[in-house]
Amino acid sequence: MEKMTDSTNEEVAAVSEDAVSAKKKNVKIDPVTGQVVRGFWQEELHRLKKHRSIIWFVLPALSLVILFGYVPMVGMLIAFRSKFNVYMGGGIAGAWASGTWSLENFALIATDPRIGLALKNTLLINFFGLLITFPLPIICALLLADIKSAAMSKFVLIVLCLPNFLSWTMTVGIWANVMSPTDGMLNNFLCDIGILKEPFDFFGSNPWFKPLVIFLKVWKGTGWSSIIFYAAIASIDKSFFEAATLDGASKFQKILWITLPTIVPVIGLQLIMTVTYIMSVGLEQLMAMYTAETKHEQFTVDTYLYEISIQDKTNAPLATVLGIVNGLIALFLMLGGNAISKKLLRTSLW
Amino acid sequence: MKESNQVNQLKRKRFKIKSSPPDIVFDVIKIVVLVVSIVLVILPILNIVALSLSNGYRNPQVTIIPLGFTFASYGHVLSELAFLQAFGNSVLATVVVTIASNLFMSMAAYPLSKSDCPFKKGITTVFIVTMLFSAGIVPSYLLMVALHLTNNIWSVILISINNVYSILLYKSNFLGIPSEIEEAAKIDGANSIQLFLIIIIPLCLPVFASCVFFSIVGTWNSYGAALMYIDSAHTSQQPLALYLYRMLGNTDKNTSDEWLITNKSNIEAATLIISVIPVLLVYPYIIKYVKSGLTLGSVKE
Numbered sequence: 001m002e003k004m005t006d007s008t009n010e011e012v013a014a015v016s017e018d019a020v021s022a023k024k025k026n027v028k029i030d031p032v033t034g035q036v037v038r039g040f041w042q043e044e045l046h047r048l049k050k051h052r053s054i055i056w057f058v059l060p061a062l063s064l065v066i067l068f069g070y071v072p073m074v075g076m077l078i079a080f081r082s083k084f085n086v087y088m089g090g091g092i093a094g095a096w097a098s099g100t101w102s103l104e105n106f107a108l109i110a111t112d113p114r115i116g117l118a119l120k121n122t123l124l125i126n127f128f129g130l131l132i133t134f135p136l137p138i139i140c141a142l143l144l145a146d147i148k149s150a151a152m153s154k155f156v157l158i159v160l161c162l163p164n165f166l167s168w169t170m171t172v173g174i175w176a177n178v179m180s181p182t183d184g185m186l187n188n189f190l191c192d193i194g195i196l197k198e199p200f201d202f203f204g205s206n207p208w209f210k211p212l213v214i215f216l217k218v219w220k221g222t223g224w225s226s227i228i229f230y231a232a233i234a235s236i237d238k239s240f241f242e243a244a245t246l247d248g249a250s251k252f253q254k255i256l257w258i259t260l261p262t263i264v265p266v267i268g269l270q271l272i273m274t275v276t277y278i279m280s281v282g283l284e285q286l287m288a289m290y291t292a293e294t295k296h297e298q299f300t301v302d303t304y305l306y307e308i309s310i311q312d313k314t315n316a317p318l319a320t321v322l323g324i325v326n327g328l329i330a331l332f333l334m335l336g337g338n339a340i341s342k343k344l345l346r347t348s349l350w
Numbered sequence: 351m352k353e354s355n356q357v358n359q360l361k362r363k364r365f366k367i368k369s370s371p372p373d374i375v376f377d378v379i380k381i382v383v384l385v386v387s388i389v390l391v392i393l394p395i396l397n398i399v400a401l402s403l404s405n406g407y408r409n410p411q412v413t414i415i416p417l418g419f420t421f422a423s424y425g426h427v428l429s430e431l432a433f434l435q436a437f438g439n440s441v442l443a444t445v446v447v448t449i450a451s452n453l454f455m456s457m458a459a460y461p462l463s464k465s466d467c468p469f470k471k472g473i474t475t476v477f478i479v480t481m482l483f484s485a486g487i488v489p490s491y492l493l494m495v496a497l498h499l500t501n502n503i504w505s506v507i508l509i510s511i512n513n514v515y516s517i518l519l520y521k522s523n524f525l526g527i528p529s530e531i532e533e534a535a536k537i538d539g540a541n542s543i544q545l546f547l548i549i550i551i552p553l554c555l556p557v558f559a560s561c562v563f564f565s566i567v568g569t570w571n572s573y574g575a576a577l578m579y580i581d582s583a584h585t586s587q588q589p590l591a592l593y594l595y596r597m598l599g600n601t602d603k604n605t606s607d608e609w610l611i612t613n614k615s616n617i618e619a620a621t622l623i624i625s626v627i628p629v630l631l632v633y634p635y636i637i638k639y640v641k642s643g644l645t646l647g648s649v650k651e
Binding site: 330 | 379380574599
């Protein structure tokens with residue numbers, strides 16, 4: 001009670017203070033609420049004054065974001081200059097001056113002979129990757145959530161999450177070693193039990209490359225990705241399960257009718273985030289998996305962009321244009337997915 | 351007995367429960383799947399540890415027990431200048447990125463967490479747009495050229511400090527701080543910097559801890575930016591992850607040293623093991639703070 005009167009007193013004091021300062025400055029006061037009426041800029045300025053001691057806190061992050069996020073966006077304009085070559089010397093100014101305004105760089109996308117293969121490989125890996133890497137963490141979380149002992153579930157979690165924190169070079173190094181045709185454990189084992197007649201070079205084999213990319217993604221990411229579903233399952237009200245048990249529901253039925261419907265929003269959000277990266281397989285993984293034998297399988301949008309812009313520096317205009325298109329596709333997938341999830345699931349990414 | 355059977359039948363009718371596999375099937379699947387996945391994770395790691403401790407054995411193959419136990423590969427790795435330089439670069443990058451990123455991003459999140467922050471919508475949009483859209487490789491590379499930062503470890507450091515996602519994370523955590531605490535601190539005469547460092551950060555320690563650990567692991571492991579900005583002629587500037595990438599990709603055998611040739615895979619294994627030690631040191635803390643709600647679902651206005 002005392003607290004309430006205290007706070008109302010304070011409010012009254014604040015309002016009257018406002019009113020006094022308002023009278024001095026000839027500012028309008030709302031007759032109903034007794035608060036000062038300000039226009040947009042006046043309001044923002046008032047808030048700026050109020051928070052002047054902390055608003056400068058955003059400046060370091062803001063300047064970094066402007067320098068490394070927005071300045072390159074201005075630099076994107078170079079895609080609209082004809083015949084620019086950024087590697088001729090003279091830096092960006094020289095490249096800028098060498099051409100005129102034109103859209104000819106965008107035509108490169110249609111005429112480039114290798115872009116089809118890059119797109120095909122990227123979409124194939126990501127489509128089948130999605131089919132496999134997306135449901136597995138959900139299944140993993142369902143199994144984890146069913147472990148009764150807390151110590152046991154913690155142990156399983158610690159082991160299964162570990163690969164996510166190993167770098168791609170480490171991951172590829174580990175498996176290239178296990179699958180090595182000369183001294184690998186796997187080949188040794190498969191030859192011993194008679195499945196293979198002679199050692200097989202998994203990392204150097206073209207038909208095995210795409211499955212291997214997906215397998216390494218599963219090995220590295222499944223445990224960690226399951227955490228988010230595991231947390232969602234853990235937050236479900238236990239009484240639902242108890243009631244279902246009393247009604248004689250089996251574990252499969254509980255998963256189908258209680259767990260899965262409850263975590264649908266989480267699944268939806270994760271799906272949106274995954275689909276957003278449909279144009280990218282992951283440069284670090286693919287570069288680490290590079291072998292001379294499989295370079296046509298490894299040839300994706302990521303590696304193509306890297307090759308023509310940084311590694312061999314052969315086609316900067318195409319790389320610039322491709323980068324823009326790539327960014328726009330990701331942007332639209334993200335915005336579209338978010339709009340769908342807002343409508344259907346009532347959850348939003350931000 | 352009869353009655354209970356009838357009740358059960360009724361229940362089945364009412365809820366249209368179809369017959370489903372019994373729980374024992376689920377339990378068997380669960381145990382088999384989890385045991386197989388644990389073995390799949392642990393076995394390759396034990397294999398590479400064993401290999402790093404072995405002495406040049408190709409045949410018979412090393413499984414999980416070292417053959418010809420020796421630390422010679424580790425000794426060789428630790429005496430290699432390029433490795434030590436790369437290790438030093440990675441330590442520098444990780445320390446600077448972790449401190450700067452978490453300080454700057456949490457600072458930016460603090461005013462944005464106030465409901466009456468000036469230009470709140472505008473500033474938030476400026477941040478989020480960079481999360482949704484990036485200009486691509488070439489313009490970023492040109493910027494680095496213009497800043498004279500190519501082939502310099504600082505290009506990787508500067509570009510890694512930005513992390514809009516952690517701004518959102520910090521912001522949603524600051525929302526939960528009661529304003530009374532801040533007012534009390536102000537009355538006690540704390541200025542805004544003291545308030546932030548002494549009151550806010552300790553109050554949000556779990557989220558700070560998890561963001562710090564993720565910065566450490568992320569910076570230590572990633573080499574995508576380094577691949578863009580540091581070419582193979584400047585090995586003194588490369589971070590450890592890039593060194594590892596180039597080591598694995600390097601297939602030429604231009605060495606006359608017999609020991610180096612027979613122990614090639616052992617040396618590579620030892621390099622990988624040493625490089626993963628900092629991550630393993632941080633890993634227990636990551637697991638500890640996982641439950642502090644580090645999910646995108648929790649990031650909301």
